[in-house]
Structure formats: C-alpha cells, structure tokens
Amino acid sequence: MKSKLMLKFMIMVFPFITLTLENLTAQIQHRYRIVDEHGNSIESAIVRIFEMPDSTLVQTLVTDTSGVVNLELLVGLKYWVAFSRIGFKNTSLFIDGAVQKPQDVILIYDDSHLLAEVEVFANRPLVRKTADRVIVDIGRSPLAQGRNGYESLSLLPGVIVSTDDDIRIGAKSGARVMIGNRLLRLSGEELRNYLQALRAEDISSIEVIARPPASFDAEGSGGIIKINMRRNTNSGYNGTVSTNFSHGRYSRFSGAATSSVRTEKLEAQASLNIPHSVNYRQTDIGRSQWNSSERFESSSFYRSGNAAFNYRMGLNFYPGKNHTLGLEASGSFLNEKVKAMSADGTFASSGTVDSIMRYSNFPDTREKGLFDLGLNYRWDVDSAGGALELLGNHYSSKSERTTYYSSNFYDTQGSMLRSILRYSDLGTNMDISTIQGDFSKNIVQFVTLRTGAKFSRVGTRGDNCYKNFDGEGEWQPDSILSNGLSYSEKVYAGYASATLTMASTEIQAGLRVERTDMKTRSLGDNQEFGNLYTNFFPSVFLKQEITERQYISVNYTRRILRPPYQALNPYRILVNENTMSEGNPYLRPQLSHNFAFSYSPDPDFEITLSYDSQTDVFGDTELGSSLKTIVTTGNIAEAKDATLDIFWSKDFTQWWTSMNNLSGTYNRFRNDYFDRHAKFLFATTNNTFSVSPVFTFQFNGRLFTKGVDRYYTILMNSWVFDVGTMVRLMDRRLVMTMGVNDIFHRDGNRRLSMDNGTFQSITHSKWDTRRAYIGLTWQFRNDYRAVRGIKRSNQEEVNRTWN
Template sequence: MMKRYMLSILVLMVFTNLAARGQSRKLSLSAHRQPLTRILGQIEEACDYSIVYSNEVVPDTMLVSIIAQKISVAELLMKILPEKQLFYKMMSDRLLVIGSNRVIKLPGETEKRISLSGRVLDRQKNAVPFASVGLMEGGAYTGGGISDENGYFQLTYPFRNGLKYTLKVSSVGYQGLVFDFAYPDTAVLAAIALSEEQNTLNTVSITTSRPLIERKTDRYIVNVEGSALAYGNTGLEVLQKSPGIWVNSEGAIKIKGNQSVMVMINDVVQRMSEDQLAEYLRSLRSEDIKKIEVISNPPSEFEAAGSGGIIHIVLKKSRNDGFSGQIGTAYKYGNRPFYAAGVSADYKLKNLYAQVNVSAVKDKSNYIGGTADIAYPDQSSYAGRTNRYNNNSRNQYRFGLAYDLSKNQLLGLQVMGGGSEMLQTFKTDILLSRPAELINGNALSDWVRKPENTGATLNYLLRLDSAGAMLKVIGDYVCSSKTELNDFTSRYTDASKNSRYRNNTPNLTNIYSLQADYTKGFNGKLELKTGLKYVAAKRDNTILNEDFVVDEWIKDDDSSNQFIYNEHLLMAYLTLEKNIHQISIKLGLRAEETYMKGNSVTSGQRFSRKYLGWFPTVFLVQKLNEKTGSALYLNYSRRLKRPQFNYLNPYRLQLNDYEVMTGNPDLLPEYTHKVELGYNFWNGFSADIYYSRTENSIAQFVNPIANHVIEYQPRNFNSSSDYGITLDAPIKFFKWWTSSNSIVLFHLATEINNFKVDQYSFYAKSMQMLTLKNLFDFDMFVNYASPYVTSNSKMGYIFYVDLGITRKVLKNRLRMRVSATDIFNTFKEQEYTNYMGTSIISYQKRPTRTIGLSLSYSLTSGKQFKNKKIEQSNEEEKNRIGN
C-alpha cells in the first residue's frame, strides 16, 4: 500500500508540474510606438528568456506598436520583427538571438551574393559563442549575423573586389572590436580575437540563466551554474538531484535502468572505488560546478569499454591572473560521527597555472544492522544477525601544473594519489536449524583494508589553425596497491563446527598508456576526429589462506594462490560530425584489439586470448522547431566490457563459514548493442525510449553448493536485455521556486543456462528548490525505486526524503548548510535469491537518518584566469583495477 501511495504522489507531482509549466510562456502586451528594446526586456522578465542583440541590430530609436493577448513568445516576435527586417533564432530553450535581414543595395549592384565565414575567439583561442557580428559599408549598416556555439559565423552580401568594409564584433563580457578589411582579402575573419572586459557591455542584453537541460548530438547537458542546483549542495548531491541520474546509498551512480557509469571530472576519469568516489564528490562544492554532461551512449572517441555511459562533471573556468581557493568542513551525526575537511587552491602567473587539492575524511558513522536467512532444500536453515562497526580514514591529493609554451601550445602535468585505512568489525549471532537439531553460534570478523593509488599524467596540446584543428598527445601511468586481511573466528554449541582462519589478499596493478588525438574542423559545418591508443596493464594478485591450528597459523595450500595477469590493448577510431540544415549527424567507428595472458603461478594453470572488435556509433539529431527548442534524436552504439582483473583469477576465498567467493578464468568479454530514440520538446523537458541487448553478460552469480555454502562467482550469462522509457521535467514555477523531476520505467531480464530472471521496475524522484532572498535556500528531495533484478537476485524497493537549508553570508563567501537525510527513516536494503531450491533473504538497515552541518569559505585575489585541463588516457583500465 505504501509503495502504491508513494508512486501515486510522485506521478501526480510530475504531471501537475508539466501542466503548470506548459502555460508559463504566454503573455499579453499593449504598446504604442515604444522602443523595441523595452519590449524585449519585458519578454525576458515575463517569460524567463535571455535575449541577445547588438545596438546596431536593435537601436534604441527603433519603435514598435503591438496589442497582444495571451500569445506565445514565438507568435509575438513574428508579429513585430519582420516589419523591422529582423529575425530571431532559438539557440537553446531559453536563449534566443535577434539578427537583421536589412541589406542596402549599391547603385548598379548585381544580384550575385557571396558568403564569407569566420570565427570569433577570445585571447586564449577559445570560441566565443553568440557574438554579434555587424557588417558596414561606407558608414551604413548592411547586415550581420550571430556566431554559433563554436564561435563560427557567416555573412552573405554582394561583396565587390577592391571595396573596403567594416566589421563590428561584440559579445557580453568582452570589449567591442571594430576593424576594416578589403574584399577579397578576408584572412582577418578566420580568427577574430576579443579581449575580456571586467564590466559587462551595455550593447548586449542577457538577464537570465541558461536552460537547465540542453540536448547535443551525442549527450545532454545539465547546466548547474546559475540554476537552483548551484548553491548549498555537494557534488554528489548535485548528481543525485540532476535529471536522469540515479545515486544509491553507497554512491553507485547510474543513468538508465541498472547500468553503472564512469565518472569524469574535467576530462579526468575518477579511478576510485564507489565509496571513495562518493566521499570525493561530497567534498566537491556545487558552486564550483559549471555543468554535467550525461553521455548514455558514448561516441567512438571514447573507449568501447563499459555499456553504462559516462557522466562528465565540468568545473568552472574563466579566471584571470591571481589566486582563488576554498576551505570546507562538514560534520554529520546519525548514531556515530562523520567528519570531513578539504582545501583547494588555484594560482596563475602569466603562462604558468598551478592547482592543488587535499581532502581528508574520518568516518565512524556506518553502524549497520543486517540479517541473512537461508532455507535449504533438505529443510535445514541458517539465520544470521550482524552488526558492523566502521573506523575508516581516507585522504586524497591532486597537484597539477600547466604551462603555455606559446599561444598555440600547452604542456601539462598532473600527479595524484590517495590512501585509505578501513577498519571494520562484523559481529554475527547465528542459529542453525537441522532436522531434530538446533545449533547456536556467533562469529567475529576483523577486516582491515589499506588501498593506495598514485598516478601521473603528461599531456601536450598543439593548436594547428584558427578553425579548431588540434593535436593532443597524452601519456599516463597509474600504480594501485592494496593490502587486505580478514581474520574470522566462529564458535558454536556444537564444538565440531568451530573454526578460525584468515585471508591475506594483497594485490599490485600497474597501467601504462599512450594516446594521440587529432581534430580538424571544416568551415564550421564538418568536424573530423581520429586517434590511436596503446595500453599495457599488469596485475599481480596473491591469496594466502591460513588456518589456526594448535596455537599457530598453518597455510592452506589448496586455496592459496598467486595469479599474474598481463593485457595489451591497441585502439584506433574515426568520427565525422556534420550539420545539414536542421540535422546533426555524427558517425564513428572504433577498432580495439585485445591480447591477454593469465598465469596462476601456484597451480601452473595458464591461458591466453586474442580478439579484435569493431564498434560503430551513429548519432542523429533533427531540430523540429527552433522557436520552441524541440528536437528528435536517435543513436546507436556497440560497446564492450572486459572482465575485471581479479575476476579472472582462479582463486577461492572463504568469507565466512557459509559464504565463499571464487574467480573464473573462463570469463569472456561482454558485448552490448544499444539504441535510443528521444524527443526534446520544450524547456528541457525530454522523453526517450531505449533498448540494449548484451551477449555474455558478466554478473556475480549466487549459487548454493555443498555443505550449505553459498558461492559468489562472476559468470557469463547467456544474454541480458534492458529496455525502458524515461521522462525528465525541469520546471520553474516562479523565480523563487524551481522543480526538477525524473521518471524511469524499465524492464531488465537475464538468462543463464535454463534459469531466467526478469522484472519491470520504476524509478522516480522530485526535487523542490525554494530561494527566499536575504533569508535562506530550502530544498526537498524525494526518491523512490521499486524492486529490480541484478544477476539472479531481486532487490527490494527504496524510498526516502531529504531536506536542506542553506544560508549565505559575508557577500556569499561563507555558506552554512544544515541538512537532514531520510527524515522518515524509511531507507532499507533487501535482496532475494531463489535458486535450485535454496532461498536467500538478506536485509540491511543503515543509519541513514542523519543531521549534518557544513561550512565552506571561498577566497580570491587578483584577476580571473582559465583552468587548464590535464587529461588522462587510461580511463577504462583504471576502473577495472577493482580495489
């Protein structure tokens, strides 16, 4: 009943929001010979648009008369612009640009018109989008245009040889530029450089933020900067509250259905375990995030590995010479405390840029009550009640340097690392039921893990021309190591079942990679990308199992093992992207050859494999109506997932008396075909359907074996299919009330041998954000996930509600936030497995109801400067380390 009730509330909330927003851009106007600039200002204020134009296109002396009752913005503009020889173009859902069709004909002019193209850049050779470009001849304005999002523009006019023309270029935040050129000498148009200005130009009007959601050819973008998500949230909370992104309690991130994703920050893949990544994202301030790119079907320039997609967090840029930094701390209490602190700083002096980030976490908060109930075919059963106690410490550091060798060359270096110490204690009460017998017992497990990561990246960037051609070369190295010891003791009323043993499982991974990428643009209409990449990886796993016998530890030779794995990858790709009128097309093809060898040193077991894969991608976007921002999109990709390094190890690891984990050297890579069809219809609203089918799907299989032991082993499923429909609906009721809503309905099915498991599932979430000026910001987040399947198990439903209040003081430099999570204490985790007559039910209740306080302070000095990206090339391999 509760699940149905919550589903009804969430569905009603979303569709009520849809209906309300659907009428929000109607307006009424009555004006007699009023300046057009004033009318445009009223449209911006009433309908939450940003309208870009220059004074040459819309002078203050241009007057209009209009009487309109409850008409759309599109209808209103079509009434007043054509008579002034003006037109408008929707650049996104809330951003439109005003241009002019006015052309002055010269005496004796022929009708032959010539098109010239150019590009507007800043002093750092970055594109300046939506710049106003005005063409003048003899002091008279003859026409112009607007640069696109990549800075390209086009002028069409009957140019004549030998005549001099004047070009006026302006954009918000830049100094206006006026210069002359004589046709046909137009080389100066290829790269028009604007200088940044400290004060906003008066010649361009922008009054509101960009839309929350923008659709591109192969991804959609959540514009965090300037939105209600931009203040008072951590990086993880921004993801949690962003449309189409789903985050569970442990920080596992998904896009659609049950597909996991890879996370990148400023083009650098975050090679951490889920809990480490979650802690890092919690230390990231939402005020530092510019946008989030969600790529559910990555194009060919990304590695073919991983079917779940990519989430790319782009941090803010646009800074000049000087210093900026942030200091933050957080405290959270459920039933035990959690502390976090972090410092980040950026500094630029002339051609040198430096960045450092250090963070530390102390976590004692994760006290968990859990149960496990197993019923066996012989009528016996196991019941365990476990409490877990954590005492975890984590630290991370990042250091980066970038140096401009010249205006067209950049050299960058990044060094990063981190270490953790995770001390966990599990205490379990056990009841064994056998025919005509009851056995009581208890178990104690002390688990100590100490993972460490270090890495370095060196990259070189060469800009080859002003049209965007560039060459990138990236070299990368990462070393990951982990020591792990689990000491297990059990005692029963039947002393013959008593046991004590320990597992020592250290590992070491080294990855080297080198890649080169070339990009070439052709007149702003066609872009080519191609590249090569080589990766070498080596993994050394050791498992030392020991039994405690007569007061000493004795090695168990049968289950101890050393395994060495080597892998070499050679990759190449080519993509072409072209705009044809209202259609954007992006085609790609990637080839990856894999050569791998495995050697079980202890047993002498060896294997090797070599295979070549081809991975095509297709992306199509059809703009249906630029006035409303509607578009239809279709994409397809073939993807690959290689087994994690430790999965291929033929080991046997005893977790406790009734659970064992084993490797599988026979694992094959899985291949996924994925298709998406969607409709982006208005103001960030979008709906799409998707289908994916995976052969040899890799999943952790739960299997009852002899002596009432449950075995967990990665296996290849015959096939796995996933299809569903998604709806994202960002809504702004008022300037002070914004809502973001997402719904996913999907079906996931897997099959192994003759066993099948499938489930229809439903995710829904709604975020309400209220900004009360001079008081505080309030947010409420509601999340529901119905039961879903994974491998041959089913997971129970999840529901919770979070609240937060943020207060900004000291000119917004200091932000204080009080948060309450899972206020109704409804978050619980349940898993069900029924296989070969054995039923397994597990339950966990974490201390999810917490209250927390966080403080962050920002400081800056000097001018602003641009961050330099330091990219890495061994993206997917680091995710396979599996620490």
Template sequence: MKFILTLLIVFTTFSIKAQNNSLVQNRGKINGRVVDSISRVPIAYAGVTLYQDGNDNPVNVAASDQKGNFSISNLADGNYRMVVEFLSYKKRIIDHIVIGKSTNLSLGNILLASIQTLLESVTITGKVPVIENKIDKLVYNAANDLTSQSGVATDVLKKVPQITVDIDGNVELQGSSGIRFLINGKPSSIFGSSITDALQSIPASQIKTIEVITSPGAKYDAAGTGGIINIILKNNNIQGINGAVNLSAGTRLENGSVNLNVKHGNLGLSTFFNGNSKPNTTTINSINRRSVFSDTINDLTQRGNSDVRRKGFSTGFSFDWTINKKNSLTGSVGYDFFKNANTSLTNQQIKVQKSSALITDDYSLLNSVNHSKENSLDLSLEYKKTFQKEGQELGIQITSGIGRDDLFYEQQQSDINTLVPFSGSNSKNPGKDNETEIVVDYTYPVNENLTIETGAKTIINTIESNVFMFDLNNATKEYTPNLSQSNKLDYTRNVYAYYLSGTFKLFNFLDIKSGLRYERTTANANYSQVGKIQLKPYNTFAPSFVLSHSFKNKQTLKLSYTYRIERPDYEDLNPFLDLSDPRNASTGNPDLKPEIGNNFELGFNKAYQKGTNLTIAAFYRHNGHDIKSFSTFYPSLTVGDSIYQNVTLSTRLNIGEEIQKGISISGSIPFSNKVTMRTNMFFTNQTIINKYTGGPNVNGFGYRLNLNGSYQIKQNWAAELFGNYNSSQKSIQGKRPAFFSYNLAVRKQFLNK
C-alpha cells in the same frame, strides 16, 4: 533584442577595423574567451568594450562567438581597460592592460558570475541550468545544486537522470552496471578494486559536473556496456590567488576539503586536499536461507550486527601552461587513499532434515573481522596544439595509474555455550593494479558542415594478486599456512585502438555524428598453482552514430546507436576466496569473457519560455555474455585440503543475455522567481535469459522517482529539499529491496564572490 545588439557590435567592430586597415602591421592584439564562472560553459554574444586609460570613449568593441571567443586587433601602444558584460551576469572590468608594438596578448578564460538583476519589479536570473542536454551527453551541474554540496559522490549520482544507486551504493546507468567511470575525462586507478568504495571517498563538494554519456562515440573507449560517467572536479582559472574551504559534519559522514589556485598570466597552478570519514556505524544483519536437495532440506539462520568504519583522503597538484596562442601543456599528480573496517558478531543455526527427520540442529557463534585499504597514484600529462584553421587540433595525452590494495579477513566459529573456537581461518590479499594509457587525437574541420576526428590509443594493464591463507589449528589454537589455498595471479592485458568519426549536416536538416572504433585485446594469465595460461586475443569493431534534429521552437529529437564491450576488471577476476563468513563465501572468476552490448536510444528535449524544460529518453539495450554475480549452494565444498559444510559460494559468471527496455523522464519548472521544482523519473523492464543453468529466466519491472524543490528565501539565502525513491528490483536469484531517502539543505552566502 540580443540579435540587434550583436549586429550593432559586429558592425561597429567592422567599421573601426576598416578605418585602421592601413595600420595593421605592428599593431597590438587582444584575445580571450568568456565563460560562466561556475560551469565554465562558453558565453556567446557577450559584449567586450575596450577603453584607453583616462578616456570614457570606447576604442573598440567586440562580441564573443558561439565558443565564447573574441579578438580585438589593430591596437595602438598604450594602457587600456576592458569591460566584459552580458545580460544577467556581473560586469567584469580588467584594468592595467599594456599594449606595445606587435603585442599579442591572450587573457585566457574570462569568468563572468551570474547575478539577479532587479528591473522594475521583474527579477531576471541568469545561470546555467542544473541539467543540460547536448548531442552526445547529459550534463548535471552539481555546483548549481544546493543539496549536492554535502555527502559523497554516491549521493550526487542519486540525483542524476538515468542513473540509479541501490541501498548498497552500487551504481547502474539505464539499468546496466557495466559503466566506465572517468575523473576529469581520464581513467583513475582508484576505481580498480571497488567502484562503490571509490565513489564514497570523493566528497560531493569537490564535484563540479557529472557527464552522462549513454551513447559514447568512436572517440571513447568501447569499454562499458552501460555507457560512461565522467566526474568533473572543481577547478579555478581566475587570475591571482584564490581558494576555498568546505566543511560538513553529521552522524553518518564528515567531509572536509581545501583548494588553492594561483593564476598569473599564462600559467596556472592548483592544489587540493580533501577527506571524509564515516564514524562507527552499527548495522543489524539477518539471513534466512533454505536449500533443498532431493529429500534433504538445509536451513541456515543468521542473526547479528556489524560495526563499520570508513575513512579516506585525496590530494593532488596540477598545472596549466599556455605556452603560446597555439600550444598548451597541462599536467596533474593525484593521490587517493581510503580504508574500511568491519567487525561482526553473528549467531547462527544450521538445521538439516532428511525425509522429515531431523539430522542436525547446531548453534554456533561467528566472529569475523574484515579490513581493506587502497591507495592509488595517478599521473597525467597532456599537450594540445591548435592551428591556423579554427577547430583544427592535435592532442597527445599520457596517463598512468598505480594502484595498491590490501584485503584481510579473520573468522572464528565457536560453540555457543563454551565460546571455545572449533574452526577458524584468516587470509591476506595484497594486490597491484597498474595501467598506462597513451592517446593521440586529431580533429580537422573540412568545412563548416563536416569535421573529421581520428586517433589512436594504447592501454597497458597489469594486475597482481597474492593470497596467503592460514587455518586455525584446534590443538594449538594457532594459525598455520594453508598452501593448497594460497595462490598468486599475474594478469596482463593490452588494448590497441584506432578510431575514425565524422560530424556533418545532411540536407541541412540532420546533425549526424558517426564513427567506427577498432580495438585489439591481448591478455595472458599466470597462476602459481596452475601455470601460465595464454588467453586468445580478440578483435572488436564498435560502430556508433547519433542523428539529431533541432526544431525552431527549441525542440530537439535524436536517435543513437552504440556498440559496447565490458571487459572484466580486477574485482571480477581476482581469485581471492573470501571466507570471512564460512557459510557465505565469495571469489572472482579469471575465466570471464567480455560482455557485449548493443544500445539504442531515442531522445526528445523541449525548452519552454521562462526556463521550463522537459527531456524524455526511450532506450533498448541487449547484452550478450552478460556478467552477473551468481550464488551456488554446496552441502560440502572442498577447497584445497579443507572441507566446508553448508556453504553458499558467490562468483561472477557469463550468465547469458540481458534485455533492458525503458524510459527516462526529467524536467524543471520555475513556478516563480523564487521557487523551482525538478523531477527525474526512470522506468525499466528487465529480462535476464539464464543460459548458464538453463533457467529460470527473470522478468521484472523497476522504477526510480525523485523530486527536488528549491526556494530563494532572500538574496543570499536559499533552501532545497530532495527526495528519492527506488522500487524493488528482481535480480537473477532474488530481489533488491525498495528504499527511500531525503536531504534538506540551507545555504547562506557571505561576502562577495
């Protein structure tokens, strides 16, 4: 039926144009693009009908193409109204269209809102699915998922196929933590110091979609052995003035956001403000650690509690200017701020036995305070030019991120009976993380079956870290500078990249996207205590390909390969020694080498009638120079001119190799026009080959299961329930615990959208 209707529309358009062929010159023209109001996905085959004011007979009709674009030309002077409609979407009427001589009017994006239409007891619902599979990525439409409207970005990621989030908020993609995070397709300095903290500062209500790219093509940076997660924030291109306010409150998190958009003709302006706060939360901590050296046994027992508080906000401004039909300019300014505070009180016991004889049995009280805050300013300017040939495009983009962070800790150990401090220290660690990117991309469609993409990129990254260390003087009970532990790091890294890729059909059977990316990395570091270190530059050749075949019965099979690299980031490199707990210290490692990944994936997608769909992806990943956190116990650790007893020091190391083999299964089943169930299952077997110490190696199985059920109560009422279970998972030196979470949401829509 849709095919016949499209033929009729196209035939009618052709007939009208043929009758007016002699009047082509000096006639008006209208063009636009029809998209879904929520997901901004193009709507193909939408009907576009044009009427002259005061006349119910159509002047012209058209149908949108696969990209949602349409064009109506040869229009006489006058006033018109346009009707845009498509099955299961609310009809859109655009009035007061004025056409004069040689008018070339662009209406930009025309947004259609999905509706539920009742036809003789049959309900037809037209909306974008929550999960979409494309040739090179998976798209999770968070705006269409009711239980994804509260919480923060970390809560949304728990629902995305192939992504796991542990109980501490650490994110993995297909079992790998080497992920390149983007916001609206661009890097952000908010991720510089702590990805976990940054994700917890983004309200879920601000997220439109999350793109998961497990096999990035040559156009993308080679960084990220696990792949790329692109968080797309909400934006609005409706003509006129519109806005939105979101508020949520709870015992563990409070969120709020305000958006305001102004669109007039070819210029759009947007501004936003959002914030969240985690009220004071008390957690109970316990550690039991035994270390054995020859005939000596060291036991550490810690029992205590911590009060944790977190708050942050983001604000920004953006513009979108369509200069003319072939040229556009967009820009944005964003500012992010968040801070954490942690106060803990811990009872600790240290017992040392030698040849079964008790040498030491000491009890003490540890009082520690940690503060961290980070702010970042992100600037972006992008110019895009299209050409006469459809699909030919040139893009130039400049982005700059300016990040500032400030870490502070103070700790004192006291006699448990007298509460008099016998040792203590504090440290301040201000830092800077600045990054500028210049990108040029060019797309040229050679013919219907071959498209060439090429481009170049320069990344300039500078990191500065200052450590100011102070020790408690037992005699004066005052803090004095510790110059041997104070340090300064200046680190510069530049990346120069070029890529070439092609998309084409082979034997009219396979859709192929392949390419090669070249990157040259130069870096140098300067330490105040050591001096300048010239790091050896290195070259990276990163090939990639995707082979895809679509069957007639809505089945798709694809095979992909990509070569990835994981460069150490600020958190990995920062030599700041965190001694807020003198028994459990941590530091970065400026000598880290980049991690190398080779990733293979075989995926299958099947769409059934009535909306059911199934996606299965099997993968194999091999990482060399694998970067892991590694802990070493020291009975006595000398740092500068200070000596610490019974310390476990954690740092980042190139531990060896890691192999991940697994499968991801996700699907959706509409049991009726009111009830829909979605599931997402992930199973993986992990092998870590420990080359750093020569063993032992680690082999373990892990899985994640979640289930989401939605129920349309009435026309404006909906409810959803979400549950998630993560199994325990072995690590290089231990095991992460299993955990379960659930979420229930009810929504009532007011007024008309």
C-alpha cells in the same frame, strides 16, 4: 617512496611559484551598458561571467547608476555572460576575451514573474539537459554537502545504485565511472570504497551519458557517469579552506584546502583533502536450496572507520597562443579499520536448529596508497575548433589487508563443538600505463573529422596468504586457501568519427576498434589462462530540427564491459567459514547494442524510447549446498530492456526551477534455466529555490517501485526525500550549507528476494543514509579568472581495479 618524494617536492616548489606569479595577470577590459528597449540605462542589473566550455562561474557583477559594467577578461579564453534584472527577461552573450566590442545590451521588460516583497535572484540550473547527456552541478548543490562521492550518485536523475553496488542508468546495468577523462576499472565494493573517499564538495559536476559516442572508450555497456573534480577556478592568487561535519548513526568529518595562481603563461594549483568517516552495513539473509529441505539464516554487522590523505597538484604552461602543456600529480593514502560480526544458523525441515556459527574479527587493517601522474599537450590548430591532443598517464597502487578472525560452532544445546582461529594477509600491486592521441579538424564546410588512437598496459599481482592457529601456539600455513594471481592486459584502440552539420540537420557516425590481449597466471600452480579478441564498436547519431524549438533524434551505439581483474582469479577468498568467493578465469566480456529515439516538442521537454540488448551478462552464482556458500561470477544470461524516459524542466518563477525525470522499464532476463520479465518505475525530481542573491534552498525526491528486477524481486518501494540550504555571507566569501539527506531513511533500508534457479533467498539490508550535515567554506582571492584542467587517458583502466 616515489609518491612521497614527489609530494615533498611539490610542497616545497609550490609556495615559490605562488609568490612569484601572484601579481602577473594579463587581461583586457570590456565595457557594456545595460539598457531597456527604449534605451534607458538599467541600474543594479546582475551580470554573471562563465568560462567556456564547462560554464564555470568566475565572477558576478552589478551595473552602476549609468547601467555600465566593466568586465576584466583574460586573453585567450572564451566566456558566456548572462544579464538579468528583476522585471526583465534574461539575456546572454558569448564573448572572446581577446576581442573588445563595447556595446549596449538590451533587456526586454517582463512583469509576469514579479513577486511582492521578494527580491528575485536567478541562478544557473543545477541540472541541465544537452543532446547526449544530463549534467548535474553537484558542487553548487546544497544537498551534496556532507555526502561522499558514492552517495552523490543518488542525486543524479535516472541513476540507480542497487544493493549489490551495481550502478545503472535507467534499467541498464554495467555503467562505468570516469574521473575527468579517465575511466575507473572498479566495480562492486571496491568502486564503492573508492568513491567514498571523495568529498562531494570536491566535485564540480557529474555527467550522465547513457549512449557515449565513438570518441569515448567502449568500456561500459550501461553507459558512462563522468565525475568532474572541482578545481580552483580563479586566477591571480586564490584559494579556499573548508570543513564539513555530518551525523547519522555515526559521525563524519572532513577538512580541505585549495590554492591556485595564474599568469598569462603559467598556472599552478594544489589541493589537500583529509576526510574521516565511519560507515556500517547490517544484513539479514535467509536462504534455501531447491532440492533440499534445509534452510540457512545469517545476520551480520559490518562497521568501518577510515581516514585518508588526498592531494593533487598541477602546472599548466602556455608557450604560445594555441599551445598548452599540462602536468598533474595526485595521490592518496587510506587507512581503514574494519569490525565485522555475524551469526549463521542452519535449520532442518522441521524448523529445529541443526547448528550455529558465530563469527567475529579483531579490527582488521586495510591500507592503500596510490600515485597518478598525467601529462597533457594540446595544440589548437585553427579557430574553427581543430585541435591535436596528446595524453600520457601512469597509475600505480599498493594495498594490503591483514585480518585475525575467529569462528565458533555450537550444537542445538548451545555447547561449543569447535573453534577456528585464522589469519589472512591479502596484498595487491597494480601498474597502469596509457598513451592516447586525438585529432579533430573541420576538413570541409559543415564536416568535422575526429580521429584518435590509444594504447593501455595493465599489470597486477595479488598475493593471498592464510594461516590457521593449531592450538599449540603456532600458526600453520593454509595451503588450500593461500594463493596468488598475476594478470596482464594490453588494449590497442583506434577510432574515427565524422560530424555533418547543415542548417537544421546534424549527423554523426563513428567506428571504434579495440584489440584486447589478456593473460592470467596462477602463482600457486603456475597455471595460465589467456584470451585474445578484437571488437568493433560503431555509433550513429542523427538529429533533425523540426522548428526552432522542436527536434527528433535517433541514436545507436555498441558497447563492451570487460570483467574486473579480481573476478578472473580462480582461487577462493574467505569471507567467513560458511561463505567464500571464487573468481572465474573463463569470463567473457559483456557486449550490448543500444538504440534510442528521442522527440523534443520544447527545449524543456524530451521523450526518449530506448531498446538495449545485452549478451554474456555478468552475475553472481552460488556453488555448493545451502550450508556452504561459494559465490562466483559467470556469464549467466542475456538481457533485453525497453525503456520510456520523460525529462521535463520548468521555471515556475524566476526563483523556482524544477527538473524532473520519469522512467518506465520492461526487462526480459533469461538463460537455459529461467525466463524472467521485469516491470518497474523510477522517478526523480530536483527543485531549486533561489529567493535572494545569498540564499538557496533545494529539495529532491526519488521513487523506485517494488517489482521484479532481473532475478531479484524488490519487496518494498523506495522513496527518498532530501532538503538542504546554502547561505553566502561576508560578500559571498563565506559559504554555509546545512540540511538532511534521506529524511525517512528509505534509501538505506531495502528488502529483496532472489531466485536464480538453484537457490532462493531473502535479504534485508540497512546502512547509514539518513544524515544531518553542516559545512563551512571560506574563499580568498584577488582576481576572478578560470583555470583549466588537463585530460587523462587511463580512466577506463583504473575503473576495473577492485582495490
């Protein structure tokens, strides 16, 4: 109810703010003349303006016949301005919007990249490498169009999404996902469902951070994948209207609109996204138990159709030159219809059929609503980068899933033995509140101090109600399966880090301390489980420049991966009559030590050798016989990974940029029952061809070799190719994209075997990854300034919510 009232209020207020502030922009004009090395004016040079610090493109201009260009820049912002012209080397400047410095910009003549009968237009690379992360500008990628947020992860260099929905950076499992500065506490199927509700067109960029520093939450033993959502980056009055259609086995459609307005003191923005999609997954499983001659086989088909309504609204107020106050509200309503069918058979040692079960459900309904409110205050203490930030967030969600399903059992002659009709109502409520403060200051020359504290409180309650049909027209409660769970968690965290920068040396050291107090209570028998622990997470980073173009770096971090909330539920949840899931309230957090050494002989080439040691690794284990499967989560093993990463980028011409990553991993995965060694190779290539100011073509390829991966054996190579184009028409206001993802349908077609010391199984899964798409976006605007977003403090807590 609160979220609906907030939505109605923002919808009523926003148009009045827009109309009032439309023409009140404040700006200063900067004049530049572009000349060659002999002082001759250069006509028709391309000038592109990016707002710092996120390098958002806000305007593209062309010099006049005198080589002059006038930039209208907003007071209080800093910009990176890039200058380019066919036949000249590119150059760039950093500009303060409040400081006027008219000057000549010199371009040096260079004919090495000229092409006959082709106009060259340079774009900022879609993939960029910095000292501690890889940044992919998903929002500008033609290949991202038609994908959802989950599918966009496959476009990231070095990122692997396994068949069990585990997201990895290289060989390291347990990578966490952030939306902005908020960590999502989701995993497995729940994380996949959450990200599938996002449109790739609404994502600005994704950052892959293998070894986050102390200023990040310590959650995520496998590193952090940070998703930065797109905002309307123009001030004055601006907006977009877009639509997208794609088709694979099933069709998907989405429509979206954004609007923003900005003045010297205030900015407002709003966005609305309505996606509709249909997804499927087909799975065949063969399983046998080590001490049994019986064999179990299952074939299942899962189809879901969902429609969502997502909104986001925000206000930023600038009361003074160095102060920013931000308020943002966002929410989502999701309705999903699911149809599932399966056929399970058991076989004796002779190969004859013992029994068959056929399972199907009436299309069940899943509904979820969430509301997120964030408040942000920032004070820029000085011009050297000192700042104080205070953040507060409250997140609440409610989900409910109702299902009617039947299971029929047959003997070897095909005669029905019995039939079971069940009803389930599964509901979950969750509230997450966080408060966070960060302070940074250049305390002495060359030394920057950063410190902060955070408190988070999580409360969740789940109620699972099961009923059985007695055959006489009555539904009887199932006291064995019906259960409930109440979970609470408090995390107190603080950190401090210092950065020393002198000439060619940079040293960063930090320490984060987190104290966790968690309690789980079973509502069925009022049984309680608790855990209280304190962890220290040091981080050290050293970078030494050898020459202007060469450097070496050494990095160490310690990380934690807390169990998802639902994995702590000690009761069983029915999948079908042969398969159930069960939580484990005694799960311990997964801890890791990460070491890395990097050498870069050139800014476009880097080699990294890393070693990761993980203890109490989470993993699924199976209980019971091969005929009845109960899947639970346990701390099953320790893992050690050694990885060699090679990152290479190359501008073959001014219109062809290629980014490539090659990873080779050796892994050891062991416990008291097995000791397995893994070797596999993962490679990606991202190629962008910008042959004109209005036409861009992109080609991506990925390879993941077959071999042993922990207790899985990958039985087939996975090689994936994507192609896409982007065309800008009507003075670049109309953007059209089209292409095909996973041309040969290899990403969504995987076979693997598993041997965990108790069971052996072979699984073959297929899902909808080969899709053709087309999208249209219309941009309307009357100015070109960049809009800032606000930080969030509760990203980590939301990531573990499984619902």
